[in-house]
Amino acid sequence: MGRRIAGFPEQAVITEVGPRDGLQSEPVFVPTAQKIALIQSLLDAGLRRFEITSFVSPRAVPQMQDAAEVMAAFRQRRDAHLTALVPNTRGAAAAIEAGVDAMVLFASASESHNLKNVNRPRAESLRGFAEIAKLAEGTGVALQGAIATAFGCPFEGDVAVRAVVDQARAYRDLGMRFITLxxxxxxxxxxxxxxxxxxxTTELPDVDFSLHFHNTRGVGLACAYAGLSQGARYFESSIGGLGGCPFVPRATGNVPTEDLAYLFHESGVATGTDPDLLIRAAQLAERIIGRELPGQIMKAGPRLRTAPMDSVRTANG
Amino acid sequence: MGRRIAGFPEQAVITEVGPRDGLQSEPVFVPTAQKIALIQSLLDAGLRRFEITSFVSPRAVPQMQDAAEVMAAFRQRRDAHLTALVPNTRGAAAAIEAGVDAMVLFASASESHNLKNVNRPRAESLRGFAEIAKLAEGTGVALQGAIATAFGCPFEGDVAVRAVVDQARAYRDLGMRFITLxxxxxxxxxxxxxxxxxxxTTELPDVDFSLHFHNTRGVGLACAYAGLSQGARYFESSIGGLGGCPFVPRATGNVPTEDLAYLFHESGVATGTDPDLLIRAAQLAERIIGRELPGQIMKAGPRLRTAPMDSVRTANG
Structure with missing residues (x-):
């Protein structure tokens, strides 16, 4: 562990979103057994919070057609917190049936992106959340919220902090105490x-906010660092950086979990994860997906793994 | 420009090291005219401080055999500060002759790396610096220092802050007032x-320290951000991220200049550079080198370049 940095929390919780967010746009179906092996490797590495799948229409997102089977493989793990993305009451019913710990309801902070993403205005999304909340009552399944485009919209540009606060308050009023930006x-x-x-945090002190950054413009980890400087304790990332940016072919997407954990550990913030086993999980993800992933630590190795002097050549400087 | 962040400087100076550090390990010789075109595009983008070449043995580093010609193309630019890496008195004489503003003398913070890099103990490197300092006297050419492996050595592991402070003091005592970590x-x-x-900065308040990070483990920009939080004002980077890590085949090396400038501008720190022209220079670097570079902004584009809504597809979240 690195030295603590003033104002940083002692520990942070990473929610692994690779199995859902990371895989959902993969055009080739990843066999259920491979998804399960990947999640198992992430559990082995010490992660305990997962966005494990989404209960969406198999026609809309074929990759997630095995949502119930994936959940079934892990629902007995009482030490793990398993969430699933849910777009509507049908998905919610399936998620509750499958035994998720929480359902993640999502809408965008910008109207254009919400229309593009789920084909309805934001107000309608919120009405849908209320129906799902009713469905969830008494089931013991919690509701979480996700605010997409929370820091900017590819169609509208800047998003006002006020819009994000108002949306988070609406989520909170529906019972959500854990909201992802x-x-x-x-x-x-x-x-x-x-x-x-x-x-x-000033306006909604009763809510835990989770930060989900993309490295599309290279500053994903700098944003995470800024989050830590404000005492943020919940973050989301994807093993190896699985999950590209759907908007730009060559651009990267999710912050890699193993790189995020490295930054945290070196900043004195405990995550309960094992660096070597995270690298192993990232390598498994790369094998499953069949192409290079953007994670850096998986390529460079741990900071203090020294090399024998005759193993490398150098060039001045 | 983004909002100022408490404690951050109002402006920072980026030294572009692509033409030297970025190109030196390229196995195929980059024609002098292309090097000159690249440097010109970086000047056009507003950069004014360059590590432009190195005066080393053409046998040891064939890529830098045109050092004098590259310098000749820009020595009349009085608005640009041009430095060159110099390993010995022979190189120093050539650099002075070529009209550099400053010579960069370098040694490692760890003995093993110095032996590996320049085949002599650190004490011997420092004696060499003294000879070069004598040579530079009265020429108007300044001396700068670079401390390699300042944050860790691939052979020895951690490097003590004391070793770095002592080395910087030795540099300062030889007349260097600008030292790169x-x-x-x-x-x-x-x-x-x-x-x-x-x-x-406590022990050597009369020295300007410049920070040169590699993104080998993904945290290059987070380190730059931490530097800004301490008031650092000098940084070094390479356009597009030119210049790999010689130790790990798939790992990335230098922090990309255009990504660093993006982080700075969005953190309220002026750099005097034009984001679009930096992207153009990065694209030129990619064409010259003939392969993809690690820079992110050059792929994703500026933050607020919005897309028409029918141009993209999305997937939930």
Whole structure:
């Protein structure tokens, strides 16, 4: 562990979103057994919080057609907190049936993105949440919220912090106490993260906010660092950086879990994860997906793994 | 420009090292005219400080055999500060002759790396610096220092902050007032950056320290952000991220200049550079080198370049 940095929390919780967010846009179906093996490797590495799948229409997202089977493989793990993305009451019923710990309901902070993403205005999304909340009552299944385009919209540009606070308050009023700020297209910056967290934690002190950054513009880990500087304790990432940015072919997407955990450990923030086993899980993800992933630690190895002097050549400087 | 962040400087100076550090390990010789075109595009983008070449043995580093010609193309630019890496008195004489503004003298913070890199103990490197300092006297050419492996050594592991402070003091005593901390193999972390800068600026307040990070473990920009939080104002980077890590085949090396400038601008720190022209320079670097570079902004584009809604597909979240 690195030295503690003033103002940083002692520990942080990473929610692994690779099995859902990371895989959902993969065009080739990943066999259920491979998904299960990947999740198992992430559990082995010490992760305990997962966005494990989504209960969506198999026609809309064929990759997630095995949502119930994936959940069935892990629902007995009482030490793990398993959530699933749920777009409507039908998905919610299936998620409850499958035994998730919480359902993640999502809408965008910008109207254009919500229309594009789920084909309805934001107000209608919120009405849908209320129906799902009713369905969840008495089941013991919690509701979580996700705010997409929380730091900017690819169609509208900047998003006002006020819009995000209002949306989070609406979520809170529906019973959500855990809300993710999704940096859907990598528009978050450290300055925005600081401003957003100050506003949100001041106005909604009873909510835990989770930060989900994309590395699309290279500053994903700098944003996470800025989050830590404000005392944020919940973050989301994807093993190996699974999950590209759907908007730009060559751009990267999710922050890699193993790189995020490295930054945290080196900043004195405990995550309960094992660096070597995270690298192993990232390598498994790369094998499953059949192409190079953007994670850096999985390529460079741990910081203090020294090399024999005759193993390398150098060039001045 | 993004909002200022408490404690951050109003402006920072980026030294572009692509033409030297970025190109030196390229196995195929980059024609002099292309090097000149690249440097010109970087000047057009607003950069004014360059590590432009190195005066080394053409046998040892064939890529830098055109050092004098590259310098000749720009020595009349009085608005640009041009430095060159110099390993010995022979190189120093050539650099002075070529009209550099400053010579960069370098040694490693760890003995093993110095032996590996320049085939002599650190004490011998320092004696060589003294000879070069004598040579430079009265020429008007300044001396700068670079400390390689300043945040860790690939052979020895951790490097003590005391070793770095002592080395910087030795440099200062030879007349260097501008000293680069080189993160040669990407072992810097934000916590180390904070600790190093506190020690160095306390003990050597008459020296400007420049931070040169590698993104080998993904935290290059987080380290730069930590540097800004300590008031650091000098940074080094390479356009597009030119210049791999010589130690790990798939790992990335230098922090990309355009990504660093993006982080700075979005953190309210002026750099005098034009984001679009930096992207153009990065694209030129990619064409010259003939392969994809690790820079992110050059792929994703500026933060607020919005897309028409019918141009993309999305997937939930």
């Amino acid at each position: 999704g940096d859907t297209t990598g528009m978050a910056t450290p300055a925005l993260v600081i401003e957003w967290l100050r506003a949100l | 080189g993160d040669t193999t990407g072992m810097a972390t934000p916590a180390l950056v904070i600790e190093w800068l506190r020690a160095l």
